[in-house]
Amino acid sequence: MVDRTSGLPAYRQVADDLRARIASGELAPGDRLPSERQMVDTYGVSRPTVRDAVNLLRTEGLVIAEHGRGVFVRRATSVMRLARLSRSAREAGRGAFLGDAAAAGFTPSVEVQVTFEPADARMAELLGVAVGTELCVRDRVMDADGVTVQLAVSRFPRSVTKGTAMEQPDSGPGGTHSRLEEGGHQLDRFTEAVGARMPTPHESSVLQLSPGVPVLTVTRVAFTVDGRAVEVNDIVMSADRFSLAYEIPAT
Amino acid sequence: MVDRTSGLPAYRQVADDLRARIASGELAPGDRLPSERQMVDTYGVSRPTVRDAVNLLRTEGLVIAEHGRGVFVRRATSVMRLARLSRSAREAGRGAFLGDAAAAGFTPSVEVQVTFEPADARMAELLGVAVGTELCVRDRVMDADGVTVQLAVSRFPRSVTKGTAMEQPDSGPGGTHSRLEEGGHQLDRFTEAVGARMPTPHESSVLQLSPGVPVLTVTRVAFTVDGRAVEVNDIVMSADRFSLAYEIPAT
DNA sequence: AAACGCAACTGGTCAATACCAGTTGCGGGG
DNA sequence: CCCCGCAACTGGTATTGACCAGTTGCGTTT
Numbered sequence: 001m002v003d004r005t006s007g008l009p010a011y012r013q014v015a016d017d018l019r020a021r022i023a024s025g026e027l028a029p030g031d032r033l034p035s036e037r038q039m040v041d042t043y044g045v046s047r048p049t050v051r052d053a054v055n056l057l058r059t060e061g062l063v064i065a066e067h068g069r070g071v072f073v074r075r076a077t078s079v080m081r082l083a084r085l086s087r088s089a090r091e092a093g094r095g096a097f098l099g100d101a102a103a104a105g106f107t108p109s110v111e112v113q114v115t116f117e118p119a120d121a122r123m124a125e126l127l128g129v130a131v132g133t134e135l136c137v138r139d140r141v142m143d144a145d146g147v148t149v150q151l152a153v154s155r156f157p158r159s160v161t162k163g164t165a166m167e168q169p170d171s172g173p174g175g176t177h178s179r180l181e182e183g184g185h186q187l188d189r190f191t192e193a194v195g196a197r198m199p200t201p202h203e204s205s206v207l208q209l210s211p212g213v214p215v216l217t218v219t220r221v222a223f224t225v226d227g228r229a230v231e232v233n234d235i236v237m238s239a240d241r242f243s244l245a246y247e248i249p250a251t
Numbered sequence: 252m253v254d255r256t257s258g259l260p261a262y263r264q265v266a267d268d269l270r271a272r273i274a275s276g277e278l279a280p281g282d283r284l285p286s287e288r289q290m291v292d293t294y295g296v297s298r299p300t301v302r303d304a305v306n307l308l309r310t311e312g313l314v315i316a317e318h319g320r321g322v323f324v325r326r327a328t329s330v331m332r333l334a335r336l337s338r339s340a341r342e343a344g345r346g347a348f349l350g351d352a353a354a355a356g357f358t359p360s361v362e363v364q365v366t367f368e369p370a371d372a373r374m375a376e377l378l379g380v381a382v383g384t385e386l387c388v389r390d391r392v393m394d395a396d397g398v399t400v401q402l403a404v405s406r407f408p409r410s411v412t413k414g415t416a417m418e419q420p421d422s423g424p425g426g427t428h429s430r431l432e433e434g435g436h437q438l439d440r441f442t443e444a445v446g447a448r449m450p451t452p453h454e455s456s457v458l459q460l461s462p463g464v465p466v467l468t469v470t471r472v473a474f475t476v477d478g479r480a481v482e483v484n485d486i487v488m489s490a491d492r493f494s495l496a497y498e499i500p501a502t
Numbered sequence: 503a504a505a506c507g508c509a510a511c512t513g514g515t516c517a518a519t520a521c522c523a524g525t526t527g528c529g530g531g532g
Numbered sequence: 533c534c535c536c537g538c539a540a541c542t543g544g545t546a547t548t549g550a551c552c553a554g555t556t557g558c559g560t561t562t
Contacts, residue, residue, distance in 0.1 A: 009514080009515060009516090010515075010516070011515075011516085035541080035542060035543080036542085036543065037541095037542090037543095045516075045517085046516060046517045046518065046519095047517090047518090047519090048299075048515095048516070048517075048518090049515080049516060049517080051543090051544090052515080052516090054543095055306075059310050059449065059462070059463070060449050060451075060452075061448060061449045065542095065543065065544090066524090066525090066542085066543080067523070067524050067525080067542075067543050067544065068523070068524035068525035068526080068541085068542050068543065068544095069524080069525060069526085069542060069543080070525095070541095070542060070543075071542090071543080187501040188500070188501055189498055189499060189500050189501055190498070190499045190501065191496065191497065191498050191499075192496070192497045192498075192499065193332065193494050193495070193496050193497075194445050194467070194494060194495040194496075194497070195467070195490060195493070195494040195495075196447030196465045196466075196467050196490035197312060197465065197490060197491070198310065198311050198312045198463055198464075198465065199311075200311075201311075211310070212310070212449055213449075214447045214448065214449065214465035214490065215447075216445070216446070216447050222501075239446060239447035239448060239465070240448070242446070243444050243445060243446040244444070244445040244446075245442065245443070245444050245445075246442065246443045246444075246445070246497050246499075247440055247441070247442050247443075248440060248441045248442075248443065248497075249439070249440050250438040250439055250440055250441065250473075260544080260545060260546090261545075261546070262545075262546085286511080286512060286513080287512085287513070288511095288512090288513095296546080296547090297546060297547050297548070298547095298548090298549095299545095299546070299547075299548090300545080300546060300547085302513090302514090303545080303546090305513095316512095316513065316514090317512085317513080317554090317555090318512075318513050318514065318553070318554050318555080319511085319512050319513065319514095319553070319554035319555035319556080320512060320513080320554080320555060320556085321511095321512060321513075321555095322512090322513080
């Protein structure tokens with residue numbers, strides 16, 4: 001029963017109570033919450049108010065609503081830990097994603113679409129080329145165990161991809177990085193900028209995200225030994241299925 | 252005006268329209284959206300429906316509501332790019348955060364609280380010690396230009412901190428890492444695990460997060476040259492104010 | 503001219519109600 | 533016995549109506 005004199009909004013009181021019951025373990029992961037109509041009785045508030053409370057917990061990522069079934073306490077999701085870019089995997093004949101995912105014990109697959117477009121301001125900046133320079137765009141949808149878990153869009157100046165398998169959906173054994181090195185563009189280092197944000201509606205549906213789950217974004221730029229940027233890879237992945245592992249020397 | 256025959260829920264149609272007007276620039280960052288009551292007229296729906304639409308955009312982080320003023324298109328927030336752990340900064344007499352933030356052009360300050368507690372299962376695992384081992388806990392609240400931007404909790408086995416300035420709020424010049432090396436614990440490498448999630452209510456208020464903004468989480472473990480983990484640092488920061496920059500050799 | 507205070511806005515909260523749309527289980531018919 | 537279909541649940545969408553609570557600006561008062 002909510003306290004109408006406390007000053008705290010009723011829906012917050014309901015949300016706080018549910019949150020506390022989840023934290024205490026009374027409502028364990030996978031458990032179903034009382035139905036909205038039951039809570040209307042137990043808390044003495046209207047259904048919209050109950051829904052406001054449940055929606056709060058949903059945006060906090062604590063619970064998941066399933067139409068026709070109920071609202072459930074979210075299960076702790078096992079995260080894939082992605083180690084960043086081991087050359088060993090590339091030399092074993094796999095691209096970066098395939099190597100990472102296989103190492104994490106998943107069976108991955110990738111769907112690729114290749115297009116061409118002129119460089120916008122951001123790409124020009126990152127690749128160090130003029131705006132309008134023609135780029136080869138590899139748009140990739142990556143699945144693990146059948147579900148889409150990662151979106152990645154790589155862009156290369158077409159000067160480094162022309163006449164190579166990089167302009168084909170199947171870029172060949174070892175992926176695009178192997179093709180780059182074969183073309184004399186010896187890779188020296190990558191920079192990664194990691195961020196997080198809420199997904200766009202499109203990302204939300206493709207990645208099958210529950211409401212309240214953010215995405216991790218990685219912008220990876222590949223540089224050759226002569227300091228030239230040859231690839232910008234924009235990666236988006238579900239934050240509740242991934243964490244990124246980095247190792248940094250103290251030197 | 253919404254289309255009642257399209258099958259798409261009315262509140263989604265309103266949200267889609269607003270989202271499109273924001274994307275097109277018709278509603279620019281900082282602009283005020285029409286008031287809820289105005290939208291009731293223009294779209295021909297009830298106010299709760301309008302609110303559902305606006306709430307969707309809020310959880311997407313596109314707009315911010317201000318009580319009594321209106322709903323505003325979110326301004327592009329300038330993100331601080333944090334380079335991970337340069338020794339040069341540490342040797343210049345600053346801790347990692349102070350070095351990073353100063354490099355990004357902010358005037359940082361840190362508030363520290365030191366406590367002691369036994370290791371739980373996770374800490375025991377990460378630090379390679381027995382559950383219950385006494386730890387020194389440094390709980391830090393980091394401000395930049397006056398606003399709290401980062402929370403960090405470092406835990407050390409007390410065996411490495413006993414009798415050092417690490418058990419004082421002011422750990423001295425160069426921060427705890429300098430104290431560790433003075434104590435013969437020469438740092439060799441760090442591992443960082445980066446994730447993202449929605450903030451807890453506490454984090455949300457301390458970090459002054461707008462609704463719909465996730466937090467980036469970093470768990471950094473420091474290892475000495477003899478392979479021993481001596482520090483676990485749990486860092487939480489606002490994802491709309493930070494991105495993390497890593498550099499990875501291709502070797 | 504300055505300061506106060508009161509509209510007239512804004513979003514925030516809440517109620518009562520209705521119907522739509524998935525899911526599930528049980529009972530009756532094949 | 534199996535299967536189909538219908539209740540009886542679940543959450544999803546939407547309405548109308550009301551009042552509370554910040555903010556702002558414009559008048560009036562001092």
